[in-house]
Amino acid sequence: DAGVTQSPTHLIKTRGQxxxxxxxxxxxxxxxxxxxxxxxxxxxxxxxYYEEEERQRGNFPDRFSGHQxxxxxxxxxxxxxxxxxxALYLCASSPGRGGAFFGQGTRLTVV
Amino acid sequence: xxxxxxSPLSLVVHEGDTVTLxxxxxxxxxxxxxxxxxxxxAPTFLFMLTSSGIEKKSGRLSSILxxxxxxxxxxxxxxxxxxxxIYLCAVQMNNNAGNMLTFGGGxxxxxxx
Numbered sequence: 001d002a003g004v005t006q007s008p009t010h011l012i013k014t015r016g017q018x019x020x021x022x023x024x025x026x027x028x029x030x031x032x033x034x035x036x037x038x039x040x041x042x043x044x045x046x047x048x049y050y051e052e053e054e055r056q057r058g059n060f061p062d063r064f065s066g067h068q069x070x071x072x073x074x075x076x077x078x079x080x081x082x083x084x085x086x087a088l089y090l091c092a093s094s095p096g097r098g099g100a101f102f103g104q105g106t107r108l109t110v111v
Numbered sequence: 112x113x114x115x116x117x118s119p120l121s122l123v124v125h126e127g128d129t130v131t132l133x134x135x136x137x138x139x140x141x142x143x144x145x146x147x148x149x150x151x152x153a154p155t156f157l158f159m160l161t162s163s164g165i166e167k168k169s170g171r172l173s174s175i176l177x178x179x180x181x182x183x184x185x186x187x188x189x190x191x192x193x194x195x196x197i198y199l200c201a202v203q204m205n206n207n208a209g210n211m212l213t214f215g216g217g218x219x220x221x222x223x224x
Contacts, residue, residue: 004153033211042115042174042214043154056209088152092212099145099159100212105152 002027004093004103012109013081021106025093030057032074033100034066035090043090049074064096078108086110113138117200117215125223128190132218134200135182142205145212146174146181149197157185190222 005024013019024041031050035043045058049068063079072093078085086109092100114137123131135143143161147154156171163178171190176183187194197219201212 031210033209035212035214040216042117042201042210042216045211045213048209049208049212056211058211071177090154095208096119096210099143100154100210101156102147107152 004029004091004101006089006091006103008019009104010107010109011111015081016109017081017110018077018079019081019087021078021091021108022073023076023091023093023103024073025091026101029051029093029095029101030072031057031094031096032068032072032075033092033094035092036060037088037090037105039087045050046076081110083110112201113204113213115200115202115213115215117198117218119218119220120216121219123221123223124190126191128222129186129188130220131188132185132187132198132200132220133182134184134215135180136200136202136213136215137181138202138204138213140205141178141181141202142210143203144176145201145203146183146185147199147201149199149217154199171184187220190220192224193224195220195222 033048034046037043047057088105091103094100146157156222157172160176197217200215
């Protein structure tokens with residue numbers, strides 16, 4: 001059983017560009033959440049998708065948007081990248097309200 | 112504002128030592144507390160605690176929740192170098208909107224041979 005998979009693993013972008021990160025949830029999981037983890041800090045909740053809709057959102061600007069597909073996979077899009085967006089982006093999936101299982105993350109560097 | 116605080120920030124011990132990591136929280140409508148181990152990238156799930164006073168155990172790791180004190184501890188006995196990692200505590204709230212996790216800043220544990 002493949003766990004939560006994310007792509008790409010690393011990414012370097014220039015300020016002002018746009019980026020799309022992808023996540024496939026663990027088999028049997030229908031809920032996908034995205035987190036941003038800056039260096040030396042705990043993960044911060046960005047948003048959560050369930051039944052192809054954004055169910056809950058953290059304190060992130062509208063530059064951060066997402067999508068969930070019928071197969072439960074998800075994308076995170078970030079527009080107009082800032083240097084401060086450099087972080088590890090983690091995707092977590094869960095079966096409804098159960099405990100979350102995380103993917104390996106995408107390390108985004110904005111230069 | 113919901114808050115999760117972990118202590119200590121970092122810890123250095125020698126193999127064989129026992130360590131206790133702390134997590135305290137101030138959140139509305141608490142539902143559960145989760146512990147994760149993060150070595151390189153992916154936080155790995157350790158425990159999920161919902162009931163006060165009931166210890167969860169997995170090998171050398173154990174954890175217990177104290178709802179009265181709004182806190183939890185994670186114990187690791189007979190530490191090994193492979194236990195070196197960041198340990199994250201997260202709290203899940205009980206609401207109809209979803210099951211987001213609010214994380215603490217983590218405790219960085221280094222186990223020396």
